[in-house]
Amino acid sequence: MRSSARLALVLLLLLPYLIWLQRIPAWSLPAPGEWLPSLLHAVFQAALSALSSLLFGFILFVAAQGWTTPRARRWTELALLLPNMIPPLFLVLGLLSWLAPFPYGLGAVIVAHVLLNAGLVAVALDRLLHAKMGGMAETAWILGGSRRAFWRRIAWPYLRADVASLFLLVFSLCLTSFSIPLVLGGQRLVTLEVTIFEVIRSEGRWDKALLFAALQSLFLFMLAWSLPRPFAPGTQVSRRHLPFLSVRGLSGLVFLPAFILLVGWVIGVSQALQVGNMLSEIPLFEAVISSLVLGLSVGLLHLMLFLWLALVFPNPWLERFLSGYLAPSPTITGFAMLLLPDNGEIINLLKLTVALTLISFPLLCRWMVHSALNSLRQQISVARVLGATWPAVAFEIVWPQLAPQLMRASGLAALWASGDFAISGIVTSQWQTLPLLMNELIGSYRLEAAQLLLLPLMLVGLSLYALFVGATRYVTH
Amino acid sequence: MRNRIVVFSIILVSVIFALLFARAVHLNRGLPYSQFTEKKLRLLTYSTFMAAAGPGAEIVKRFKREHGCEVEITTTTDAGLLLERLKIAQVAASVDLVLGLDGLYLHFAEAQTQWHPVPALARDKWNPAVHSEAAGAFVPFDWSPMTFIYKQGKFEPPQVFHDLARPAWRAQIALQDPRVSSPGLQFFYWVKDLMGAGSADFLRRLQPNVQSVSPSWAFSYGLFKKNQARLVFSYVTSLAYHWGFDHDRSFQAVVLPEGHPVQVEYVGIPATCRECELAEAFTRTLLEPWAQQLIMQKNFMFPVLKGVEAGTIFSELPALKTRALVIPTSRDLSEWDQVFPR
Numbered sequence: 162m163r164s165s166a167r168l169a170l171v172l173l174l175l176l177p178y179l180i181w182l183q184r185i186p187a188w189s190l191p192a193p194g195e196w197l198p199s200l201l202h203a204v205f206q207a208a209l210s211a212l213s214s215l216l217f218g219f220i221l222f223v224a225a226q227g228w229t230t231p232r233a234r235r236w237t238e239l240a241l242l243l244p245n246m247i248p249p250l251f252l253v254l255g256l257l258s259w260l261a262p263f264p265y266g267l268g269a270v271i272v273a274h275v276l277l278n279a280g281l282v283a284v285a286l287d288r289l290l291h292a293k294m295g296g297m298a299e300t301a302w303i304l305g306g307s308r309r310a311f312w313r314r315i316a317w318p319y320l321r322a323d324v325a326s327l328f329l330l331v332f333s334l335c336l337t338s339f340s341i342p343l344v345l346g347g348q349r350l351v352t353l354e355v356t357i358f359e360v361i362r363s364e365g366r367w368d369k370a371l372l373f374a375a376l377q378s379l380f381l382f383m384l385a386w387s388l389p390r391p392f393a394p395g396t397q398v399s400r401r402h403l404p405f406l407s408v409r410g411l412s413g414l415v416f417l418p419a420f421i422l423l424v425g426w427v428i429g430v431s432q433a434l435q436v437g438n439m440l441s442e443i444p445l446f447e448a449v450i451s452s453l454v455l456g457l458s459v460g461l462l463h464l465m466l467f468l469w470l471a472l473v474f475p476n477p478w479l480e481r482f483l484s485g486y487l488a489p490s491p492t493i494t495g496f497a498m499l500l501l502p503d504n505g506e507i508i509n510l511l512k513l514t515v516a517l518t519l520i521s522f523p524l525l526c527r528w529m530v531h532s533a534l535n536s537l538r539q540q541i542s543v544a545r546v547l548g549a550t551w552p553a554v555a556f557e558i559v560w561p562q563l564a565p566q567l568m569r570a571s572g573l574a575a576l577w578a579s580g581d582f583a584i585s586g587i588v589t590s591q592w593q594t595l596p597l598l599m600n601e602l603i604g605s606y607r608l609e610a611a612q613l614l615l616l617p618l619m620l621v622g623l624s625l626y627a628l629f630v631g632a633t634r635y636v637t638h
Numbered sequence: 639m640r641n642r643i644v645v646f647s648i649i650l651v652s653v654i655f656a657l658l659f660a661r662a663v664h665l666n667r668g669l670p671y672s673q674f675t676e677k678k679l680r681l682l683t684y685s686t687f688m689a690a691a692g693p694g695a696e697i698v699k700r701f702k703r704e705h706g707c708e709v710e711i712t713t714t715t716d717a718g719l720l721l722e723r724l725k726i727a728q729v730a731a732s733v734d735l736v737l738g739l740d741g742l743y744l745h746f747a748e749a750q751t752q753w754h755p756v757p758a759l760a761r762d763k764w765n766p767a768v769h770s771e772a773a774g775a776f777v778p779f780d781w782s783p784m785t786f787i788y789k790q791g792k793f794e795p796p797q798v799f800h801d802l803a804r805p806a807w808r809a810q811i812a813l814q815d816p817r818v819s820s821p822g823l824q825f826f827y828w829v830k831d832l833m834g835a836g837s838a839d840f841l842r843r844l845q846p847n848v849q850s851v852s853p854s855w856a857f858s859y860g861l862f863k864k865n866q867a868r869l870v871f872s873y874v875t876s877l878a879y880h881w882g883f884d885h886d887r888s889f890q891a892v893v894l895p896e897g898h899p900v901q902v903e904y905v906g907i908p909a910t911c912r913e914c915e916l917a918e919a920f921t922r923t924l925l926e927p928w929a930q931q932l933i934m935q936k937n938f939m940f941p942v943l944k945g946v947e948a949g950t951i952f953s954e955l956p957a958l959k960t961r962a963l964v965i966p967t968s969r970d971l972s973e974w975d976q977v978f979p980r
Contacts, residue, residue, distance in 0.1 A: 198979075257864045265850060343853045344861075358853075362718055362818045363969065365725070365750075442690050450661045454654055461650045468643070499726045507658070560643065586685065586715030600715055601689035604856040606879045606938070608863050636642045 163551060167473045170466070171482060176519060177489050177497035181371050184500055188368045196356060196373055200380070203352035206267060207336035210274035214331045215324070217275050218282025220414065222290075225283055227412030229402050239623070240419040241280030245573075247422070247622075248580045248596050249340045251615055252277060254608075255425030256345075269345040274335045276418050282327060283415075285528065289323050290316070295403065302405035311405070323532070325388045326484075330528045333381050333487055339583065353377050357490045367496075374489035385485030385527075429612035443598065443610070449617055452579045452594040456625040458514040459521075460575030464629075466522055467530060467567040471559040472551060474534050475541060483531055488520045495587030509589035516588055517578045529570040533563055564637040572629030576622040595621065677707035679916040682723060683737040685713040686937075693936035694737075697929050704923075707916055716854065718820055721747055724908065732910050735917040737779070737924075740820040741902040742827070744776055745967050752909035757918040759925060764942050767960055768902050776904035779924045780939035782873040783958040784824050784899050786811070786892040793868065799832055799896045802869075803843040811847050812858040812867035816974055820901065821855045825871050826974055827963045828899045838973040845977050873901065874958055875938045882951040897961030903939065 172179065221241060228237045244252055256273060257263050290298070294316060301311045339354045354377070357370045473479065488494060498512040537559055544554050560567075582596035595618045602611040681698070688694035688711055698709045712733070714723045721743060724736055739747055747753070753775035761769070768778040786802075788795055796802050802811065814822030833840045849867040852858035862870035869892070880889035905924060907917040923929055930941035934952055947953050 254860065254864070257861070257866060263866055344850070344857055355853075359817050361722060362716070365722055444690050447661060447664060450657050450664070454657045454661070457650060457654050457657070461647065461654070464647070496722070496726060499723070510658075556643075582715070587719075597685065597715070598690070600856075601685050602691065603860055604686040604854075605689055605691050605936075606859070606876070606883075607691065608860050632646055636646050 163473050166469065167476055167479050170469055170473060171479065173466075174486060174488070174519060174523060176515070177494040178371070178375070180497040180500050181367060181493065185368045185371065188372075191369050191372060195369075196353065196376060199353045199356040200376070203336050203342075203354070204380075206270055206342065206352065207332050207338075209267070210271045210278070210335035210338075211328050211332040213271050213275045214278040214282055214335075215328055217279040218286060220411070221279050221283035221417075222286040223406060223408050224411040224414040225287055226403055226407035227409070228415065229404075237415045238284055240416045241283050242573075242626075243419040243619070244277050244280055244422055245577070247615060247618060248582055248599075249273075249277065249338070250344070250582075251426075251599070251612070251618075252422060253341060253344050254429065254612065255422040258425035258428040259421065263345070265345055267346070270338075270342050273341045273345055274338065276421060277341075278331045278334060280418055281528075282331060285327055285330075289320065289327075290406075291403075293323075294319060298403050298405060302403070308405065322388070326527070326532070329381075329385055329388060330524065332384075333524070336381065337377065337487065337490065339491070354490050358492055361492055361496075367493075370493060371489070374493050378487045378489065381487045382485035386481065426612060426615050429609060430616075432609050432612075443602070443614075444593065445598075445614075445617065448593055448595045448598045448614075449621060451592045452596075452618070452621045453625070454510065455513065455517070455581075455585070455592060455594055456575040456579035456621065457628075458510065459517045459578035460571040460625060460629055462514055462518045463522060463525065463571040463574040464567065466518065467563075467570065468555065468560070470526070470530065471534070471563065471567075472555040474559065475538055480531065480535075483523065483526050486523050488523055491516075491520060491583040492587065494519055495584045498588050506591050509591055513585060513588045513592060514578075516584050517581055518574070520584065521574045521577055525570045525574055529566055529573075530563070533566045534559070537562060561637060565633045568629045568633040568636065572626040575625040575629060579622045579625055580618060677705075677913060677916065679707055679709045679913050679920060680712070680732065680734045681709055681737060681920070682712045682714075682720060682733045682735070684720065685715050687738055688713050691936060693929070693932040696932055696936075697923065700928075701920055701923050705916060705919060707913075718743070718818065721750060724751060732912055733908055734911040734913045735905060735907055735920055737905045739776060739904040739906055741778075741900075741904065742820055742823050742965055744774065744904065745965070747776070747906065748774060754907035754909050754911055754914055754917070757921055759922070763944055765940065765944050767900055767940075768942050776906045777921050777925070778902045778904050778942050779930075780933050780937055780942060781900055781902040782875040782939045783960050784821060784828075784871065784901055785874050785894070785958060786869040787862070787872045787874075787876050788869050788890055788892065790888045790890055791868070795890065795892045796869075796894065799894050800840075803840060803847065805846075807847040807869065809847065809849045810868040811844075812849050812861050812870040813851050814855055814858050814871060815851045815853055815978075816971055818853050819855060821871055821873075822851070823969075824899045824901055824963075826971065827965065828961075830973070831899075831961065831963045832896055838976050841973060841977040848978075851978060873939065874898070874955055875940060875952065877955055878951050879938050881954070891956050891958070893956055893958060895959070897959045899963050900960050 225237050225241065228234055253273060256276070263269060297315055297319075298311060301315060336352065337354050338352065339358070342352050343355055353373055357373045360366045360369045360373070494516050498516045501512060502508075540558055541554055544558055549557070579594070580596055582594070582600050585592065585594055585597055586600065595614055599611040599614050599618070602608070602614070683694065686692055688698075694711075698711065702709055712723070714720055718740070720736055720738055724733060756775055756777055759777065764778070765781070767783075768781050786796070793806070796804075796807075813825060816822040816826040829840060830837045850858065850861055852861065855872065858867075858870055859872055859876070861867055874891045877889055877891055880886045905921050907914060907921065911917050924933070925942060927943060927946055930943045930946045933939060934941045934947060934950070940952060941947060
């Protein structure tokens with residue numbers, strides 16, 4: 162029963178590949194010249210972006226330690242995650258408002274990726290350190306250890322497997338990035354993701370696109386398997402006041418990414434207001450409702466899948482699979498959903514929900530859930546020895562301890578889904594979400610009006626995230 | 639504990655359905671019961687056409703009223719993906735009408751799909767620029783010459799095509815990628831048409847002047863509006879938006895004596911259509927003066943019918959000399975690949 166459930170989970174995640182495999186009549190292997198340069202460019206760009214994101218994320222983490230009250234911590238976390246709440250295209254537009262002409266090229270792509278991911282890294286480091294090393298840091302401080310010695314002799318040896326895993330997460334995000342290299346890469350900075358879109362758009366070669374996507378997934382898979390297994394942080398984060406880790410004067414830096422984006426947005430909005438009333442013809446209500454529905458559905462499906470995962474955990478093969486698997490590109494996943502029978506609005510919403518979940522679930526699993534599940538391995542073994550059933554293990558041991566983490570991950574998935582326009586634009590046109598509306602406005606000369614809609618988009622994203630995080634208290638009561 | 643998860647899930651599902659209901663009520667407000675009918679036209683088009691600010695919604699609304707039918711609309715965010723979407727539609731659910739096919743892709747469309755014959759239309763009323771024997775089973779519904787748009791400033795716009803490669807324009811030109819964008823392909827074919835065997839050489843000289851090669855027209859126009867580039871390859875009708883809506887006449891079009899390429903958008907009826915008569919009726923509707931006026935005003939393209947633009951901002955746009963490009967049947971972008979490699 163459990164092995165069938167495990168297999169079903171794996172098959173669900175592989176669904177886009179499975180759909181395409183039975184649809185493509187003939188396969189031909191692409192020449193290395195068609196994919197190797199793109200892969201090498203993408204790997205180089207992603208490695209630099211991930212490394213820079215980790216470095217800057219670490220600085221932001223140190224800056225965040227200066228904020229100690231629970232309310233201040235909530236605001237700093239929000240500020241750090243803000244760049245992830247808006248579609249990358251609008252992050253790019255925010256950046257472009259700062260400099261004209263903008264210095265395009267590899268540097269610009271890295272800066273955008275750092276801006277996007279450094280906050281995520283800082284939040285992850287914060288949870289990791291407080292969960293695993295809060296006590297040690299406190300002891301080191303009391304014993305008069307220097308900050309440098311703490312990082313070098315205690316933290317680094319203890320956390321390096323987690324840092325490697327965090328690097329892989331950011332690396333995979335940057336490797337599969339689509340709009341940022343396209344827009345900021347200058348004349349040409351091609352990633353494999355861009356090549357996938359090109360072969361579909363200009364050649365209609367789905368076999369080639371699927372092979373490229375599989376190649377990208379395989380590359381990340383091998384990388385994930387070659388990394389040491391991350392240590393499992395404790396599931397309950399008991400936060401300590403650690404002034405020892407903070408650096409005076411850096412605290413304000415925590416708001417830098419959000420500030421850069423918000424100022425860019427304010428400049429865009431001020432231009433929009435000069436142009437005049439631009440929102441009169443826009444179906445804002447419908448777009449807000451559609452974004453909310455989509456976000457809620459994706460968040461709920463994530464929650465269900467996390468519970469499913471809790472039910473079939475532990476299993477070494479599944480864990481290996483989840484630690485390395487990356488969903489195929491949004492274009493391939495979106496078009497795969499179109500190949501399924503078309504039965505109106507609700508079915509299309511379901512397809513869109515599944516497509517968005519297939520993209521974000523493996524990432525969130527790797528980032529937020531996998532190591533947390535690992536930490537319960539021993540408890541699960543003991544419970545099984547004592548005769549607990551698997552549902553009892555899932556609902557009485559795993560869920561109570563992981564609920565905050567799972568709800569947060571579901572909230573993040575909901576937030577990302579509400580900001581998606583790549584997959585939504587492919588799968589269904591019946592659900593006009595805010596990002597799709599913004600995309601249409603840009604396509605009809607109304608760039609400024611599109612920028613105005615960033616405000617409701619951020620509000621929708623934040624409300625969804627807050628709903629899931631806020632509900633944690635209820636479901637774990 | 640388990641109960642609470644179940645309760646939370648139920649609440650969440652209830653909220654989703656409540657929102658779905660609110661959305662359905664909002665979308666169907668004022669819709670009489672008689673509108674719920676069996677006849678349904680399945681229309682595939684690009685999202686900007688059907689956008690709130692686009693002409694599609696109003697045309698569809700009037701068509702539904704006049705023909706007592708439902709119209710199911712499927713859109714792609716990118717007009718270039720229409721053919722790929724059509725391929726999928728042939729597998730999953732059929733389409734009666736494809737609206738927004740680019741003239742450059744017609745031979746691909748013909749090779750890929752069988753098309754229903756064009757309905758009888760009064761072609762003598764059309765603008766000569768859209769007459770094309772290559773159109774076959776497709777009907778044009780709007781068009782525009784393509785050129786470079788700039789904002790008047792302390793510089794002289796290019797006077798001849800070769801001026802684009804002058805050092806004065808270093809890193810100032812926003813282009814679209816011909817591999818993934820129709821305007822980008824128009825530009826590339828324009829270069830090939832004008833330069834012939836010297837195309838790669840010209841592109842090599844142009845390359846330092848290219849500020850960006852965007853995946854779509856919208857991206858590159860956004861960069862231009864953000865003052866990232868001084869020249870953007872676009873439609874001459876882009877001026878109609880700036881002159882008419884922004885009341886800003888500082889936006890101007892580059893007028894070149896060599897002649898400009900023309901983008902024509904077409905509508906086609908796949909041979910697999912179920913409601914072929916409705917599809918034909920919709921095609922005729924698109925060419926009625928009121929619809930042509932709407933397309934002109936909201937899609938910012940010239941109407942196909944002669945005289946519709948008289949007395950509007952479109953009649954004030956610069957009259958560009960057009961140039962019929964030779965469109966190869968197989969796509970060869972090797973000159974572009976040499977200069978802007980993957």
